[in-house]
Amino acid sequence: MRSVVVNIFFASLLAMVVSPAKADGMEGWHRYQHNPYSSVPDLSFLNEKPSGQRGRVIAKRAELAFEDGTSVKFWGANLQAYALFATEPRHIKAQAKRIAALGFNLVRIHHHDSLWVQPNVFDASAENTRTLNISSMKRLDLWLEALKAEGIYIWLDLHVGRRMVANDQITWFEEIAQDGHADVRGFNFISQSIQARMLEFQRQYLGYRNHLTGIRYADDPAIIAVLVSNENDLTHHFGNRLLPDKQVPEHNQLYMSEAKAFAKAHGLSQRRTWKSWEYGPSKIFLNDLERRFFDGMSADLRKTGFDGLIAPTNFWGKMPVSSLPSLSQGSMIDVHSYGANAGLGMNPHVESDLLSWIASGQVADMPLTISEWNIGKFPVEDRFVAPLRMATLAAHHGWDAPIIYGYSQQSLNGPLQPSNWSVASDPAILASLPASALLFRQGHVRPARKTYAIRLSADALFDEEVSPNTSMALRTLYEQSAVVIELPEVKELTWMKPRRAASSAIPVEDLGQSFLDVDAGIVEADTGDFSRNFSEGVFSVITENSQLIAGAMAGHDIVLDALAVQIGQPLAFVSLQSLDSVAIEQSGDLLISFSARIQPANDDDPLFLFEPLTGELRVRAAPGLTLRDLKGNPLPSKRVEGWYVIDLEEISNLRWIRLGKF
Structure with a gap:
C-alpha cells in the first residue's frame, strides 16, 4: 500500500491557535497557522523519476509527447522570484518533494531576471544586466536537480522583468528609460541593440553548465520548454508604445518606416497600417513584425543546441484571436488567464470567465499550454473551486500543461504571508490541488466527443475583435465540447501555415450563435462527465x-x-x-x-x-x-x-x- 502523506521538515498539517475567530460573520470559525511545509496527500507516485529519462518533449501535432512517442500531460506550478534565490539549500529538496506530492510534474522558473527581485540572475556588482550572477545560478542548479530527482520537468523563461540600464549599451536608451531603467517590451521588436542584449542573455543562460552535473541547460532533456519573452506583444498591448505621440521619436521613425514598407509591399493602406490600436491592416502588419523578431530569437536558440519547445510570447490580457498568427510560429500556443472568481455562476450567454479565454487560444492542430492561471483577486471565497474546474476542462479539451501561478513567490524557509501568488501555504487552494492533479493526470474526465471549429476568413480574423467578449458561440460551447480556432490563409503573411481542424470537426461561422437554450441554467459536457448549474452556482463531476x-x-x-x-x-x-x-x-x-x-x-x-x-x-x-x-x-x-x-x-x-x- 503506497503512502499518501508527506511530512516536510518539522511541521504538522495545521498548528492550531486555541482562540476561535471573532471576525464579523465568522463566529465559530477557527484560527490555524498554515505553512509551506505542512503535510499533504502524496501523489508523487504519478511521476516517473528522474525526469528527462525519456528524452526530449516534442510537439506532436495537437499534443505533447516524448521522443519515444509516449503522449504526456503536465500539471504544473510556477516557482518565482524570492522562492528561487532566497530559499535556503537545506529546504530546496524538501520543497521539491512536496511539489511532487501535490501532483505536479512541471515547474516554470519565473521572475528570475526581474529588477524588483534582489538578488536575481544578474550580477549587481557589474552595474549592467549583461553578466550572470553565479551564486544565483548555483541556487537554480539546486532547484533543477531537486525537481528532476522527483520526476518534475522544467520550463525556463528567458525575458520576464529585466530592466535594462545605460551600461547595457542600448541605442536611444534615454527615450525609453525611467529612473535609469528601461522596460523594453514593445521596443525590442524594432531595436537591434535590445535584440542583441536579449540574444546575448539567452546564449549565456542556456549555455550555462549546471555546477552539479556539468550539463548545459540547453542540453538537459528535463528542461522541456523556453519562453522567449513574457507577456510581450505588439498586436494588443505594446504596439501603442511606438506611436508618434509617445515621445520616442527615434523608435517611432523606425516603426513608421517598417509600417510604410509593409503597406507598400502588400498594397495596404499606409494611413491605416501604422495605427496599432485599430483593427484591419495594422493587425496584419504587427503580426508580421512580431514574427520577424521571434523567428530570429528562435533560430538562435536552435544554434545553442536547444531542441525543446519554444513559446514566442503569451496569449494574454484579453487578446483577440487576431493576435494568434505570430504565436502559431512557436511549438505551442501558451496562454495566461486570470479570473475574478471561480466562475460558478457565470452565465455563458452574457459573460466570459478565465476558462473561456483559454479556450479562445486553442489553435487547431497545435498543443496548448497555460503557463499562468489563477484567480486574480485574493482571497475570493470560492477560490478552491478553480483548480477543480481547470483540471476538468483541461482534460475535456486535451490542453497539455496547465501551470498555476504560483507555488511560491516568497522564500520557502518558513511561514508565508497569505497570497494567491504563493499557494504553497494557502489552505483553500491546497485543499483541492491533489484532487485536481489526480483527475487531470490520470484522465478521470474523458475528452470531448465533439470538436467545433471556429472558422474565420482572413477579413473576419483581422477586421474586428473576435474573443470571448464578442463570441457567444465560443462561450456557450467550450463547456460542452472541444473548441479550436482555425487560422485561414492570409496572402500578406506568406510565412503562416493555415491551421485546419480535423474533417470530423463541426464548423462554426456565426459567432453570435448560442449553443444553449436561451432559458438554460445548466451547461453539461457532451460526455456527461461534468456539468455546471450556473443558475445555482454548483459544479459537479461524475466519472x-x-x-x-x-x-x-x-x-x-x-x-x-x-x-x-x-x-x-x-x-x-x-x-x-x-x-x-x-x-x-x-x-x-x-x-x-x-x-x-x-x-x-x-x-x-x-x-x-x-x-x-x-x-x-x-x-x-x-x-x-x-x-x-x-x-x-x-x-x-x-x-x-x-x-x-x-x-x-x-x-x-x-x-x-x-x-x-x-
Missing part, C-alpha cells in the same frame, strides 16, 4: 474514478453515483477519488478531499480562518474498508446499506481522509 461536487450546497441533499453530500455551509466542495486506478465502487484505496470557506485572518501573518464543516458524507464503496487520516490514525464511520457514513463535524479540522484497506 468512474472521480466524483465531486462544489459550490452552493447548503440545504441540498446531493446524491452522485457513489457520493452523497449534506452540508450546512453555504460554500464548499467534496471530492471522492480512486487512488489505485480502479473504479470507485471496487477500489481499495480512496482519497476524500473537502473544504468549506477559508480566509486569511489578516495580510501580515500565516493565520487562516477555517469554517467548520457540518453535515454528513456517504460513500458507496467496497466492504471491508476503514477510514483514516493521512497519518494513518483511525477515524469514526459506520456502514449502512452499502454506504459508509461520515459525520463531518467529527473530522472538520481535516482536509483529506482515506477510505481503504490498511
Whole structure:
C-alpha cells in the first residue's frame, strides 16, 4: 500500500491557535497557522523519476509527447522570484518533494531576471544586466536537480522583468528609460541593440553548465520548454508604445518606416497600417513584425543546441484571436488567464470567465499550454473551486500543461504571508490541488466527443475583435465540447501555415450563435462527465474514478453515483477519488478531499480562518474498508446499506481522509 502523506521538515498539517475567530460573520470559525511545509496527500507516485529519462518533449501535432512517442500531460506550478534565490539549500529538496506530492510534474522558473527581485540572475556588482550572477545560478542548479530527482520537468523563461540600464549599451536608451531603467517590451521588436542584449542573455543562460552535473541547460532533456519573452506583444498591448505621440521619436521613425514598407509591399493602406490600436491592416502588419523578431530569437536558440519547445510570447490580457498568427510560429500556443472568481455562476450567454479565454487560444492542430492561471483577486471565497474546474476542462479539451501561478513567490524557509501568488501555504487552494492533479493526470474526465471549429476568413480574423467578449458561440460551447480556432490563409503573411481542424470537426461561422437554450441554467459536457448549474452556482463531476461536487450546497441533499453530500455551509466542495486506478465502487484505496470557506485572518501573518464543516458524507464503496487520516490514525464511520457514513463535524479540522484497506 503506497503512502499518501508527506511530512516536510518539522511541521504538522495545521498548528492550531486555541482562540476561535471573532471576525464579523465568522463566529465559530477557527484560527490555524498554515505553512509551506505542512503535510499533504502524496501523489508523487504519478511521476516517473528522474525526469528527462525519456528524452526530449516534442510537439506532436495537437499534443505533447516524448521522443519515444509516449503522449504526456503536465500539471504544473510556477516557482518565482524570492522562492528561487532566497530559499535556503537545506529546504530546496524538501520543497521539491512536496511539489511532487501535490501532483505536479512541471515547474516554470519565473521572475528570475526581474529588477524588483534582489538578488536575481544578474550580477549587481557589474552595474549592467549583461553578466550572470553565479551564486544565483548555483541556487537554480539546486532547484533543477531537486525537481528532476522527483520526476518534475522544467520550463525556463528567458525575458520576464529585466530592466535594462545605460551600461547595457542600448541605442536611444534615454527615450525609453525611467529612473535609469528601461522596460523594453514593445521596443525590442524594432531595436537591434535590445535584440542583441536579449540574444546575448539567452546564449549565456542556456549555455550555462549546471555546477552539479556539468550539463548545459540547453542540453538537459528535463528542461522541456523556453519562453522567449513574457507577456510581450505588439498586436494588443505594446504596439501603442511606438506611436508618434509617445515621445520616442527615434523608435517611432523606425516603426513608421517598417509600417510604410509593409503597406507598400502588400498594397495596404499606409494611413491605416501604422495605427496599432485599430483593427484591419495594422493587425496584419504587427503580426508580421512580431514574427520577424521571434523567428530570429528562435533560430538562435536552435544554434545553442536547444531542441525543446519554444513559446514566442503569451496569449494574454484579453487578446483577440487576431493576435494568434505570430504565436502559431512557436511549438505551442501558451496562454495566461486570470479570473475574478471561480466562475460558478457565470452565465455563458452574457459573460466570459478565465476558462473561456483559454479556450479562445486553442489553435487547431497545435498543443496548448497555460503557463499562468489563477484567480486574480485574493482571497475570493470560492477560490478552491478553480483548480477543480481547470483540471476538468483541461482534460475535456486535451490542453497539455496547465501551470498555476504560483507555488511560491516568497522564500520557502518558513511561514508565508497569505497570497494567491504563493499557494504553497494557502489552505483553500491546497485543499483541492491533489484532487485536481489526480483527475487531470490520470484522465478521470474523458475528452470531448465533439470538436467545433471556429472558422474565420482572413477579413473576419483581422477586421474586428473576435474573443470571448464578442463570441457567444465560443462561450456557450467550450463547456460542452472541444473548441479550436482555425487560422485561414492570409496572402500578406506568406510565412503562416493555415491551421485546419480535423474533417470530423463541426464548423462554426456565426459567432453570435448560442449553443444553449436561451432559458438554460445548466451547461453539461457532451460526455456527461461534468456539468455546471450556473443558475445555482454548483459544479459537479461524475466519472468512474472521480466524483465531486462544489459550490452552493447548503440545504441540498446531493446524491452522485457513489457520493452523497449534506452540508450546512453555504460554500464548499467534496471530492471522492480512486487512488489505485480502479473504479470507485471496487477500489481499495480512496482519497476524500473537502473544504468549506477559508480566509486569511489578516495580510501580515500565516493565520487562516477555517469554517467548520457540518453535515454528513456517504460513500458507496467496497466492504471491508476503514477510514483514516493521512497519518494513518483511525477515524469514526459506520456502514449502512452499502454506504459508509461520515459525520463531518467529527473530522472538520481535516482536509483529506482515506477510505481503504490498511
